Amino acid sequence: MSIVSPEVLLSGYMQGIFPMARSRHDTEVNWFTAGRRGVIPMDRFHVSGKVQRIIRRKAYRWAINSDFTGVMEACADRESTWISDRLIASFAILHQLGYAHSVEVYREKRLVGGVYGVSLQSAFFAESMFHRESEMGKVALYHCFERLKERGFYLWDTQFYTPHLGQFGCVEIDSAEYDYQLEEALKRPAKFDG
Numbered sequence: 099m100s101i102v103s104p105e106v107l108l109s110g111y112m113q114g115i116f117p118m119a120r121s122r123h124d125t126e127v128n129w130f131t132a133g134r135r136g137v138i139p140m141d142r143f144h145v146s147g148k149v150q151r152i153i154r155r156k157a158y159r160w161a162i163n164s165d166f167t168g169v170m171e172a173c174a175d176r177e178s179t180w181i182s183d184r185l186i187a188s189f190a191i192l193h194q195l196g197y198a199h200s201v202e203v204y205r206e207k208r209l210v211g212g213v214y215g216v217s218l219q220s221a222f223f224a225e226s227m228f229h230r231e232s233e234m235g236k237v238a239l240y241h242c243f244e245r246l247k248e249r250g251f252y253l254w255d256t257q258f259y260t261p262h263l264g265q266f267g268c269v270e271i272d273s274a275e276y277d278y279q280l281e282e283a284l285k286r287p288a289k290f291d292g
Contacts, residue, residue, distance in 0.1 A: 099125070099183065099184055099187060100184070101184065101187050101188040101191060102117060102127050102184065102185070102188040103188075104188075104191055104192050104195055104197070107188060107189075107192055107197075107216070108192075108197060108216075108218065110129055111216055111218055111221075111223050112218060112280075112284065114131055114135075114273075114276060114277060114280055115129045115130060115131045116129070116130055116131070116223065116225075116257055117129055117130075117185060117188075118130055118180040118185075119180055119181070119182035119184065119185055120180070121178075121179065121180075121182065122174055122179050122181070122182055122183065123182065123183060124182045124184075125182070125184055127182070127184060127185060127188075130257075131273075132257060132258055132273075133272070133273055134259070134270045134271065134272055134273070135255065135257065135258075135259075135270065135271055135272075135273065135276040136255070136256035136257055136258045136259035136260070136263060136268050136269070136270060137253065137254060137255055137256060137268065137269060137271055137276070137279065138224075138243075138254040138256060138263070138266060138267050138268045138269075139254075139267065139269065140243075140246065140247060140251065140252070140254060142267035142269070143243045143247075143254075143266055143267045144266065144267050145236055145239070145240050145266065146236075146265070148233065149233050149236045149237060149240065152233055152237055153237060153240060157205075158203050158204060158205055158210070158234070158237065159203075159204045160201065160202065160203050160204070160237070160238070160241045161201075161202045161204070162199065162200070162201055162202075162241075162245065162290075162291055163193070163199055163200055163291055164200075164202055165200065165202055165209060165212075166189075166190065166193040166198065166199070166200040166214065167186065167190050167193075168200075168202070168209055168212075169200040169201075169202060169209070169212035169213070169214045169228070170185075170186045170189060170190070170200075170214055170226075171186065172209065172212060172228045172230070173212070173214065173225075173226035173227065173228045174186065174226075175228070181225075181226060189214075189216075189225075192216065196291070196292070197216055197217060197218065198214065198215070198216050198217075199214065199215060199216075199217060199290045199291060200212055200213065200214040201213050201214075201238045201239075201241050201242045201245070202238065203234045203237050203238045203241070205231060205234075208230075209230070210229065210230045210231040210234040211227075211228065211229040211230065211231065211233075211234025211235045211236075211237055211238045212227065212228055212235070212238045213226070213227040213228075213235065213238045213239050213242050214226060214227075215242075217251075217288070217289075217290040218283075218284060219283055219284045219285070219286055219287055219288060220250060220251045220252040220253065220283045220284075220286040220287065220288035221251070221252065221253040221255060221280060221283035221284060222242075222246055222251050222253065222254050222255065222290065223255045223257075224242075224254065224255065224256050224257075227239055236266075239266060245290060246290075249288050249289060249290060250286070250288045251283075251288050251290075252279070252282060252283040252286050252288070253279045253280060253282070253283035255276075255280075256268055
């Protein structure tokens with residue numbers, strides 16, 4: 099199986115487009131953009147009181163980049179997915195090069211929630227999240243936000259707005275505003291890990 103090269107993936111993100119497949123076993127990769135883009139402004143992110151209580155209790159362990167492929171596989175493990183085996187292999191290489199990242203949540207040694215995305219300068223392109231226990235995907239998203247905030251990220255791109263993402267502060271912006279924010283983010287250095 100051929101991969102999508104890191105150069106092609108990064109070039110796409112820098113142009114404001116993102117890759118998707120039609121199914122888990124689709125070998126084709128299509129590129130998309132959105133006339134109205136979903137973003138989570140760094141000063142608007144929030145989680146519910148229930149999630150805050152889970153975070154305060156600390157009855158879990160969280161980590162960064164400890165099982166990137168495991169997070170992608172879990173995100174793809176659903177009836178309908180745009181995350182193909184080819185994309186998993188392609189993003190695994192992007193992860194090895196330091197551009198793709200995951201945040202994992204563990205209950206004992208079991209992976210119970212996670213989120214992954216791509217970082218370029220101070221832009222973070224969130225790709226997908228999953229949970230195997232209630233609220234654990236949201237806990238992963240919270241820790242992702244904390245990392246982005248602490249490291250000075252400017253743009254948190256979610257691609258599309260959905261009511262589910264709206265509960266975290268996601269808003270829609272038009273393509274001209276998105277292009278401006280992306281251009282600004284790519285001028286500003288930030289590092290997700292290291």
